Amino acid sequence: MFAASFNYEKYDGKWGSDGSYDEDDFDLKQFRLNLGYGYRFASNWQTSVVAPIIYNDNKYPGLESSSSGLGDISLNLWYETFDEIMCVYEVRELQDLMPAIYLGSTLTLPTGKSMYSGDVSSVFDITGRGFYRLDANLLMDKTIWPWTMIVEFAYGVYLERPVNQEYDRFVEPYDKQLGNRRFGLVSLGYTDFLEELDTMTYTLAYSDLKEDPTTFNGAPFSTSGLAKKSFTFTAAYATPNKDWIVKGSINHSPRKDDWGRNFPVTNIFAIELVHVIP
Numbered sequence: 001m002f003a004a005s006f007n008y009e010k011y012d013g014k015w016g017s018d019g020s021y022d023e024d025d026f027d028l029k030q031f032r033l034n035l036g037y038g039y040r041f042a043s044n045w046q047t048s049v050v051a052p053i054i055y056n057d058n059k060y061p062g063l064e065s066s067s068s069g070l071g072d073i074s075l076n077l078w079y080e081t082f083d084e085i086m087c088v089y090e091v092r093e094l095q096d097l098m099p100a101i102y103l104g105s106t107l108t109l110p111t112g113k114s115m116y117s118g119d120v121s122s123v124f125d126i127t128g129r130g131f132y133r134l135d136a137n138l139l140m141d142k143t144i145w146p147w148t149m150i151v152e153f154a155y156g157v158y159l160e161r162p163v164n165q166e167y168d169r170f171v172e173p174y175d176k177q178l179g180n181r182r183f184g185l186v187s188l189g190y191t192d193f194l195e196e197l198d199t200m201t202y203t204l205a206y207s208d209l210k211e212d213p214t215t216f217n218g219a220p221f222s223t224s225g226l227a228k229k230s231f232t233f234t235a236a237y238a239t240p241n242k243d244w245i246v247k248g249s250i251n252h253s254p255r256k257d258d259w260g261r262n263f264p265v266t267n268i269f270a271i272e273l274v275h276v277i278p
Contacts, residue, residue, distance in 0.1 A: 003036040005247075005272035012267060015260035017223040023255065027059040028124060028264070032071070034272075044080040049073065054112070054127040067125035071112040078104040078137075087143035097142070104137035106154075115166050122167065131178055132159040148189040148201075156181035160215075179212025179225050187232075197240040205232045227261040228253060245274040 011028035015021055031054070038048035052071035058064065079102070086100035112128015113120050120126050135156035142149050160177035164170060187205035194200065207230055214224040234249040251268035253259055 001038045001274060001276040003034075003038070003272060003274045005034045005036075005270055007032040007034065007268055007270045009266050009268045011264055013255060013265045015227075015257075015263050015265065017262050019227075019258045019261045021255055021257050021259070021265065025061065029057045031055045031057070038076075044083070046078050046080075048076045048078075050076070052112075052127075056125055056127070058124040060124070065122060065125055067113065067120065067127065069113050069127045072128040073109045073111045075107045075109070076104060077106075078102050086141070087145065087148075089145045091144060096144075099140040099142035102137075102139040102141070104139070106133075106135040106137060106156075108133040108135070108156075116161075116163055118165055118168050120167060129178070131161060133157065133178075133181065134159075135181070146191040146193070148187075148191065148203075150185070150187045150189070150205075152183075152185040154181075154183040156183075174217050177215045179214055179220075181211045182209070184208045189234075199238045201234075201236045201238070203232075203234040203236070205234070206230075207232065224262065226263045228263045229259045241278075243276045243278065245272075245276075247272040247274070 007030075009030040009032070011026060013021060013023040033053045034050055035053070036048060036050040038046055040046040051073045053068075054071045055066070055068040057066050081101040081103060086098060088096045091097060108131075110128055110130045110132060112126065112130075114126050114128050114130025115123065116130045133156045135154045137152070137154045139150065139152045157180055158178040160175055162173060163176050164173045185205055185207040187203050189201050189203035191199050191201045209226075209228045211226045213220040213222060215221070230251055230253040232249055232251045234247055236245055236247040238245045247270075249268075249270045249272075251266075251270070253265050253267075255265055259265075
């Protein structure tokens, strides 16, 4: 399958290290084109790669900046633990309640511009985080037509790296490691069958992201780490053969205290086109 999505992310303040919401007068925008390719190489195995291309357009007191470039590429591997179709039209026995379970791993490559790469001058110009990260993923999907419920978990570990420059200036060398990352998502979707058996699916999801404090030379920095909670609404159209899918989504985080920490508050608008090759 091939997939392409375009994201527009609008800044709307930030959460501080204590979780308090701060509304400022920064005008920060990010445009992201994600290009993906997936391939099923065995009956229960599939792999994929996603490469983001990023453009930042920023205005903040007394300064304007823009930057563009490749973001951090992710490599994915998934295994399906089931051999039969797990979605049903009605529950007749206990086995019909069993979800489809997917096990996966993701390797994130530091291919984007980061504060350590020497070619950016401020945090607003970065397109990547500058670290390798390995995630273990679990996804459970249960469909009882026309309803679908998905629960997803991911646990990621960053690799430690040496640092000797920050934002195009040399610093005293040190070793840095971002904190372990945890992500959870639960969603509920409803599918409406149209006249020609094409479908419209509407999904509402809640997600929770947390990252432990960063360590410098092995010692944790207590006010670092991050957190973000958000809601996502998605509408997706699929052709009868499910070979073409068009999605539109809105991701929103409430502008309230304790909904995040050390993280920007943003609204993300996205449109995605997916083509599945039989």
